[in-house]
Each structure stands twice: as structure tokens, then as C-alpha cells.
Amino acid sequence: MDKKEKIDAIIAKFKGKRGATIPLLQELQEVEGYLERETISYVAAETGIKIADMYGVATFYSMFRLKPQGRHIIKVCKGTACHVSGATAIFHAIQGHLDLTDVEDTTSDGKYTLMEVACLGCCSLAPVMMIDEDTHGKLTPDSVGKILDRYE
Numbered sequence: 001m002d003k004k005e006k007i008d009a010i011i012a013k014f015k016g017k018r019g020a021t022i023p024l025l026q027e028l029q030e031v032e033g034y035l036e037r038e039t040i041s042y043v044a045a046e047t048g049i050k051i052a053d054m055y056g057v058a059t060f061y062s063m064f065r066l067k068p069q070g071r072h073i074i075k076v077c078k079g080t081a082c083h084v085s086g087a088t089a090i091f092h093a094i095q096g097h098l099d100l101t102d103v104e105d106t107t108s109d110g111k112y113t114l115m116e117v118a119c120l121g122c123c124s125l126a127p128v129m130m131i132d133e134d135t136h137g138k139l140t141p142d143s144v145g146k147i148l149d150r151y152e
């Protein structure tokens with residue numbers, strides 16, 4: 001199934017259903033890994049959902065992305081245990097290693113997307129980050145670069 005067929009199938013599944021905007025956007029995001037502007041416009045026209053409503057939902061919930069994401073997703077825990085163990089310094093060390101600014105969350109080569117998340121459920125390893133499905137704990141600002149360099 002190509003991209004348009006997938007999108008049309010999602011539209012058919014949710015068209016006319018009340019309160020379908022969130023699950024519809026979730027399924028659309030799975031098609032490309034983010035919500036493309038053209039896709040939102042197309043789906044709005046086909047479903048009758050207002051574009052402003054779709055953008056309102058897409059920008060309100062952090063689970064939605066309006067830009068492409070990297071091949072690897074880095075989730076730095078900012079929960080209480082990690083926060084008091086230096087999560088902010090870890091986050092800044094990663095930004096520095098990847099040459100990211102505060103307004104960029106994805107590296108220019110598309111390798112990494114960096115995000116903050118709430119507790120990852122392994123507080124005894126604080127401070128913690130996940131890269132894709134891998135958990136890395138007891139981090140220090142000096143250790144994160146070596147970990148990041150292991151990923152292709």
C-alpha cells in the first residue's frame with residue numbers, strides 16, 4: 001500500500017466519526033513519522049474537519065510532530081529522580097555533542113531527535129535516557145557522547 005492509499009484508508013476509517021481527531025492524527029503520524037502539512041490539508045478537505053482544529057490538536061499534544069524526526073529518538077528523563085541527579089546537565093551535554101540549539105530537536109543529518117520526557121520508570125538508574133528502545137542510566141555529561149557515538 002502506498003502513502004496515499006494508507007492515508008485514504010485512515011480517512012475512510014474515521015470520516016464522520018465524532019471525536020476522531022486524535023486517533024486519526026495518531027494513525028496519520030504513523031504513515032510518515034510526522035504530520036506533513038500537505039497531508040493535514042488533504043485530510044481536512046476529505047473529512048470536513050477544520051484545518052485549524054487539526055493543527056490545534058497537533059500542536060497541543062506533545063505526541064504529535066509537525067517535522068520529520070531522526071532515525072534515532074533520544075528521550076532524556078526529566079522526572080524528579082533524574083532532575084535531582086543532573087538531567088539538565090545531561091540534556092545540555094547531548095545538545096552540545098549533537099550541535100543542537102534550544103530551538104532544534106533534530107540533527108541536520110537526520111540521525112537523532114532529542115526530547116525530554118517524564119519518568120521512564122527506572123529511577124534507580126538516574127539520570128537516565130533512552131535511545132530508541134535502549135535504556136542508558138547513571139549518565140554523566142562526559143559519558144553521553146561515547147554512548148551516542150555507538151549508534152549508526
Ligand code: FES
Pocket residue numbers: 077078079080081082083118119120121122123124126128
Ligand atoms: S525520574 Fe527518571 S527514570 Fe524515573
